[in-house]
Amino acid sequence: MSTQAIIETVDLKKIYGMGDATVAALDGVSIQIQAGEFVSIIGPSGSGKSTLMHILGCLSRPTSGQYILDRQDISNLDNKQLAAIRNKKIGFVFQAYNLLSRTTAIRNVMLPLMYDRMDSQTQADKEKLAREMLEKVGLGDRMNHMPQELSGGQQQRVAIARALVNNPVMIIGDEPTGNLDSRSGAEILKLFDEIHEQGATIVIVTHDPQIAVYAKRTIALHDGRVESITHNGHRRKQ
Amino acid sequence: MKLSEVIKISWEAIAKNKIRSLLTMLGIIIGVAAVIIMISISAGTEATINDQITSLGTNLIFITPNFGRGGRESFTSNNRGGLVFNDAYAIAQQVPGVSGVTVEQGSTQTVKANGVTLTGISILGTTTDFPTVRSLAVANGTYFDQNAVNLKQKVVILGSSLAEQLFGTADPVGQYVYIGNTQLAVIGVMAPKGAVGGVDYDARAYLPITVVFQKFTPSEFARFRGNEVRLIYVKVDDKAKLNDVILQIQLLLYKRHNVTSSNPDFSITTQDDIITTQESTTAAFRNLLAWVAGVSLIVGGIGIMNIMLVSVTERTREIGIRQSVGATAEDIRIQFLMEALLLSIFGGLIGLVVGLGGSVLFGSLSGMRTVIVPSSVLLAFGSAAVVGVFFGYYPADRAAQLDPIEALRYE
Numbered sequence: 001m002s003t004q005a006i007i008e009t010v011d012l013k014k015i016y017g018m019g020d021a022t023v024a025a026l027d028g029v030s031i032q033i034q035a036g037e038f039v040s041i042i043g044p045s046g047s048g049k050s051t052l053m054h055i056l057g058c059l060s061r062p063t064s065g066q067y068i069l070d071r072q073d074i075s076n077l078d079n080k081q082l083a084a085i086r087n088k089k090i091g092f093v094f095q096a097y098n099l100l101s102r103t104t105a106i107r108n109v110m111l112p113l114m115y116d117r118m119d120s121q122t123q124a125d126k127e128k129l130a131r132e133m134l135e136k137v138g139l140g141d142r143m144n145h146m147p148q149e150l151s152g153g154q155q156q157r158v159a160i161a162r163a164l165v166n167n168p169v170m171i172i173g174d175e176p177t178g179n180l181d182s183r184s185g186a187e188i189l190k191l192f193d194e195i196h197e198q199g200a201t202i203v204i205v206t207h208d209p210q211i212a213v214y215a216k217r218t219i220a221l222h223d224g225r226v227e228s229i230t231h232n233g234h235r236r237k238q
Numbered sequence: 239m240k241l242s243e244v245i246k247i248s249w250e251a252i253a254k255n256k257i258r259s260l261l262t263m264l265g266i267i268i269g270v271a272a273v274i275i276m277i278s279i280s281a282g283t284e285a286t287i288n289d290q291i292t293s294l295g296t297n298l299i300f301i302t303p304n305f306g307r308g309g310r311e312s313f314t315s316n317n318r319g320g321l322v323f324n325d326a327y328a329i330a331q332q333v334p335g336v337s338g339v340t341v342e343q344g345s346t347q348t349v350k351a352n353g354v355t356l357t358g359i360s361i362l363g364t365t366t367d368f369p370t371v372r373s374l375a376v377a378n379g380t381y382f383d384q385n386a387v388n389l390k391q392k393v394v395i396l397g398s399s400l401a402e403q404l405f406g407t408a409d410p411v412g413q414y415v416y417i418g419n420t421q422l423a424v425i426g427v428m429a430p431k432g433a434v435g436g437v438d439y440d441a442r443a444y445l446p447i448t449v450v451f452q453k454f455t456p457s458e459f460a461r462f463r464g465n466e467v468r469l470i471y472v473k474v475d476d477k478a479k480l481n482d483v484i485l486q487i488q489l490l491l492y493k494r495h496n497v498t499s500s501n502p503d504f505s506i507t508t509q510d511d512i513i514t515t516q517e518s519t520t521a522a523f524r525n526l527l528a529w530v531a532g533v534s535l536i537v538g539g540i541g542i543m544n545i546m547l548v549s550v551t552e553r554t555r556e557i558g559i560r561q562s563v564g565a566t567a568e569d570i571r572i573q574f575l576m577e578a579l580l581l582s583i584f585g586g587l588i589g590l591v592v593g594l595g596g597s598v599l600f601g602s603l604s605g606m607r608t609v610i611v612p613s614s615v616l617l618a619f620g621s622a623a624v625v626g627v628f629f630g631y632y633p634a635d636r637a638a639q640l641d642p643i644e645a646l647r648y649e
Contacts (some may be wrong), residue, residue, distance in 0.1 A: 059562065059642045080566045087564020098559045098646065102254055114239050115564040162563070 005068075006169055006201055007033040007056065012065035014051050014224075025051040026062070027224035033170075033203065038196040040204045040215035048224040050174075053205045057090050057172045058082045070169045087115050091163025095175040097155040099147040105158045106130050106143040112166045133161035137191060153184030160191060164200070171195070173204040177211060189214050239569050248577040251549075252584070262545040263585030265538025266625065270589025270618040271596055272531035277614035278597040280524035282607035287516045290434040291509055295373045297477050299484060300507045301325075301470040301491075321504055322464030323447065325494060326365075329472055333486040337475035340367040341467040343447060345454040351404045351415035351424075359400065361417055361443045363450025369428075371473045374439070379411040379426030382446050390448040395426040399440040417443065420453045435512075480508060532621070538585070539625035546578050546633035557637055558645025571638035578630020579623065586622030590615060 014026040026048045033039050043049040054060045055067060058074065061082070067075045070089055077085065091112075092098075099108045109130035113121060121129070134143055137157040147155050156176060163171050173192065177185030193214065196202050204215055212218045213232045220227040252259045303320030323341060330339040342364050349359045366384050369376060382393050394415060401410045401424075410424045422445065431439035451457075451465040474483050484506055488499070497503050550557070557570055594610060601608035 054643050057562075059646075080568070083561065083564050083566040083569075086562060092562050094562075094646070098555070098562070100556060100559060102250075111560070112563040114243055115560070115566075115569060119240065166564075 004034050005032040006035040006037075006070055007031070007203075008066075008068040009055075009062075010066040010068075012052070012055065012062045012067060014048070014055065014060070015063040024224050026055070026065075028065070029221070029224070029226055030065075031219055031226060031229075033201065035201055036196075036199050037217065038192070038202045038204075038215045040206060040212035040218045041221060042206055042209060042212040042218055043221035043227075044207060046223075047221040049205050049207075049221050051224075052221065053172060053174055053203075056170070056203065057092060058085045083115075084117060087112055087117070088166060089169040091166065091168040091171040093156065093159050093163050093171065093173040093176045095178040097147070097152070097159045097179070099155055099158055099162075101147055104144045104146060105134060105139060105150070105161075108147070108158055109133050109161045109165050111162060116166070130161070130165055133165045134158070136164070137161045151184070152180050153187055156180065156184070156188050157191065160188070160195070164195065168200075170201045170203060173202065173206075175206050175208075176204065177208075178206075185211075239565075239572075244572055244576050245580070247573060248580050251553075251577055252580055258545065259581060259584075262542055262581055263538075263588065265534065265541040266582050266585030266622050267538075267589040267592060269531060269535030269538045269625075270586050270622050271593035272534050273528060273618035273621070274590065274593025274610070274614055275596045275600060275608075276527035276531050277524060278593075278608040278610045279600065279606060280520055280527060281609040281611045281614075282601065284517060284520045284524075285609050286607050287520070288513055290432075291513055291516070293373060293431075294434060294439075295371050295471070295473060296509070297474045297480065298371065298509050299472040299474065299480070299487065300509075300512075301472065301487065302505050302507070303466070303468065304503050304505050320466050321468075321470055323451070323467055324464045325491060326467065326470045328490060328494060329470065329487055332490055333472075333483055335474055335476065335479040335483045335486075336472055338367045338371045338471075338473035340365045340371045340471045341447060342368070342469045342471070343450050343455055343465070343467045345450065347417045347454060349400070349404065349415055349417050349443065351410075351413060352408075354404050356400070356403060359417075359443060360441065361394075361445055361450065361454065363445050363447035363454070365447055367473075368444065368471075371471045374431060375429040376426045377429035378409070379424070381426055381444070387446045387448050390452055391446060392420060392422045392449060393425045393446065394422040395428060395444040396424055397428050397438075397440040397442045397444075398430040399438070400443060401427045415443075417445075418454065420449075422449075484508070531618075535618075535621050535625055538622075539582075539629035542578055542581055542626060543629040543633060546574060546630055547636065549577070550574060550633050550637040553637075554640065554645050554648035557640050558642055558648065561640070561642035562646060567638040570640070571634045574634035574637045575627065575630050578634065579626045582622045582626025582630075583619075586619045589622065590619060593618065 010030050012026050012029040013024060016023045016025055029052060041049050041052060055062050062075055065075065066073060069085065074085055100111065106127065110126050113126040113129065131143060134140060137160050139154060139157050142150060142154060150158065177188050180188060189211065192202055204211065206212055216232055218230045218232060301321060326339050326341045330336060342362055344360055344362045346358055347361050348355060348357045365387060366382065369381050376395065377398065381395055382391065386393055394417065396410055404410065404415065405413065410427055413424050414421050415424060457466060472483065472487065474480050487506065491504055492498060492502065495503050560570060597608045597610055
């Protein structure tokens with residue numbers, strides 16, 4: 001157990017169903033992720049990788065076990081507290097981009113800031129920050145475009161800018177290249193790499209081994225358990 | 239999330255679906271407009287009745303005989319029965335704060351003049367104060383004076399429509415009419431007043447009361463107990479003194495009639511009493527209308543709930559996205575509640591404009607008087623807002639309870 005671990009799970013279990021008809025989506029997962037690490041979680045469908053991602057992303061709670069994020073045990077927080085953690089410490093990048101339609105890129109990026117309970121920033125600060133993030137992902141000239149006016153790759157960039165805007169502890173990518181052609185997908189992975197270089201902790205969940213090897217370390221899940229942990233020494237670069 | 243931001247988001251959601259938003263608001267629009275229009279119509283009717291009643295003089299007290307109680311029917315006490323002409327004189331002389339007293343005694347007679355014979359004409363014996371007390375005006379000629387009353391002069395003032403029936407366009411003043419067998423000189427014609435409370439003030443003839451006593455309502459007991467009148471009008475100079483004057487009149491008449499307050503032989507009503515009676519009738523009507531309008535508001539609310547439920551389902555993924563970036567159940571609930579509230583407030587505003595315009599339009603088209611009651615506007619608008627929150631809560635709560643994972647998966 002390392003003290004630098006920013007993410008640590010201890011015997012994490014998630015059991016669906018009741019009585020005899022129960023299914024363990026996660027059956028005792030204990031992993032550690034260090035600050036600044038780029039990790040991929042891989043596994044076939046039904047392996048529990050989505051369930052793990054939902055728990056890591058504070059979208060659901062484990063049935064048992066411990067989840068410590070940023071030195072805080074969050075296994076037993078209520079929905080409201082989980083929402084606050086999602087807001088402050090987690091940035092999601094989804095397969096389907098999940099941008100608000102009919103809402104400009106910049107307002108999509110600002111969305112997490114709008115749910116900041118501290119509300120420490122002025123509207124102008126938020127806009128400035130969102131603009132910086134969009135510039136960082138190379139969309140400085142698309143701020144006021146609607147998602148439907150952007151390509152898939154551009155939409156995913158907006159989603160990444162949104163994930164970065166609240167300076168989270170961890171960015172979770174859920175099949176972030178799944179809806180993209182290979183070229184756009186490669187660009188998105190490159191962008192993740194750049195962000196990683198700047199110090200962000202990134203977890204990518206995928207079923208595709210070719211994507212998984214972009215990360216420094218791959219955690220393979222099978223039937224709700226950690227099957228193997230691989231260090232990807234020769235990282236590909238486009 | 240800041241309230242201003244919530245309002246902005248909700249407003250954008252409404253503006254994105256203009257047609258649907260308008261249809262959603264329709265129930266509220268109709269409900270609010272209906273409340274305002276219906277209340278303005280009934281308030282207009284009430285105001286018309288009030289005006290008619292007060293147009294027959296203000297600050298009036300009406301004293302009528304009580305038949306069948308005390309007085310007339312019982313011969314036990316030293317009663318003289320009902321009201322008599324001298325009661326009116328006594329009131330005029332002994333009660334302070336009275337600015338005019340007049341009496342009325344009537345009969346139904348046949349009137350002949352100019353070759354025209356009219357039957358069933360109401361003739362009214364009064365005193366010289368009558369036009370002042372009842373706010374009636376003489377259009378042509380003069381009303382009779384005290385001298386005519388004292389000397390029982392055979393003079394008559396005709397109501398405007400009666401004059402027209404008898405003399406057409408010719409000037410009746412200076413002509414003679416026969417009422418019963420008595421010939422009377424026409425000395426004036428009243429200005430038109432119209433019908434108020436079922437009494438046509440223009441189809442009557444006004445005579446000195448002494449002539450009516452002598453010729454049309456002779457009583458063999460008049461010598462002992464005075465001439466009976468069917469109504470005494472007392473005009474009070476200041477409305478604030480009204481109750482005081484009523485008390486004084488009661489005391490005076492108890493004494494004069496030798497009766498007690500438990501067994502009086504007369505009744506006193508005021509204009510306010512009459513207006514109150516009229517109002518209780520229209521109030522029932524108005525309440526009924528208000529309830530009908532209220533039902534349409536509720537129907538409007540159900541419309542809002544309906545559309546909001548559809549909207550929540552359609553926007554499940556949006557809800558999931560918001561949850562994933564940190565929106566709490568509270569944030570989501572407030573957002574949808576605000577949307578319902580804005581829909582009903584905006585619908586309420588449109589309904590207000592439609593209602594106000596409709597009231598004015600209805601008034602000018604139908605000729606009925608409509609009075610816009612500010613409280614009804616507030617009531618209608620307030621109920622719209624309440625309806626919005628009430629019927630918006632369930633859909634908003636449904637949205638708030640969505641599981642973020644399910645919501646994000648929703649296609």
